[in-house]
Amino acid sequence: MKKTLILLSFLLLAALPALAQNNEVDVLFGGAKALKTAAGGKSEFQHGFEEISYGIQMDQGTWFKVKLGRMDAKTVFVSKDNDGNQVVDAVDSKGQVEYADVAIEYRFSEPFGSTGVFAGAGLYRQNGANREESDYGFVGGVNGNFPITRNLGITAEAAYHWAHFYSPKPRYGSLGVGLRFSF
Numbered sequence: 001m002k003k004t005l006i007l008l009s010f011l012l013l014a015a016l017p018a019l020a021q022n023n024e025v026d027v028l029f030g031g032a033k034a035l036k037t038a039a040g041g042k043s044e045f046q047h048g049f050e051e052i053s054y055g056i057q058m059d060q061g062t063w064f065k066v067k068l069g070r071m072d073a074k075t076v077f078v079s080k081d082n083d084g085n086q087v088v089d090a091v092d093s094k095g096q097v098e099y100a101d102v103a104i105e106y107r108f109s110e111p112f113g114s115t116g117v118f119a120g121a122g123l124y125r126q127n128g129a130n131r132e133e134s135d136y137g138f139v140g141g142v143n144g145n146f147p148i149t150r151n152l153g154i155t156a157e158a159a160y161h162w163a164h165f166y167s168p169k170p171r172y173g174s175l176g177v178g179l180r181f182s183f
Contacts, residue, residue, distance in 0.1 A: 028176030048072030095128025
């Protein structure tokens with residue numbers, strides 16, 4: 001028991017510098033749309049975009065973020081026929097795409113707060129029409145942070161999602177506005 005307490009005390013002391021880093025949590029709400037699918041291109045802009053992210057400042061102006069989100073968008077499921085050609089099996093205009101991304105964000109100081117660009121990779125899952133499919137994907141975008149107080153601010157974000165479900169690769173766009181909590 002004594003050795004365990006000594007080890008836990010040592011680990012706590014070793015972790016103290018990590019607590020000195022700037023951290024933040026963003027909660028965004030907005031809308032999304034499919035920009036390109038195998039079922040004929042663009043879809044209508046749909047409300048139903050939610051995202052929560054946790055970020056830690058790695059260097060001055062550089063942030064590492066973990067983003068978890070969900071967007072309502074047109075989903076398409078594809079299979080191959082006997083000749084190896086892709087065939088659209090199912091289309092759901094009210095489908096959902098869920099994702100978990102890691103991204104690096106670079107922020108630029110502005111008179112009103114900051115603006116940033118980010119890019120990263122993650123896992124994507126689309127479901128709709130009683131089907132589900134998962135694969136990897138990439139995300140990139142821009143955002144703006146508008147501070148209200150030192151620990152609270154408003155965030156606006158536009159992102160481009162590229163998922164590897166089938167060929168041509170489906171692409172989604174999302175717009176969100178929400179709150180940023182810094183600690």
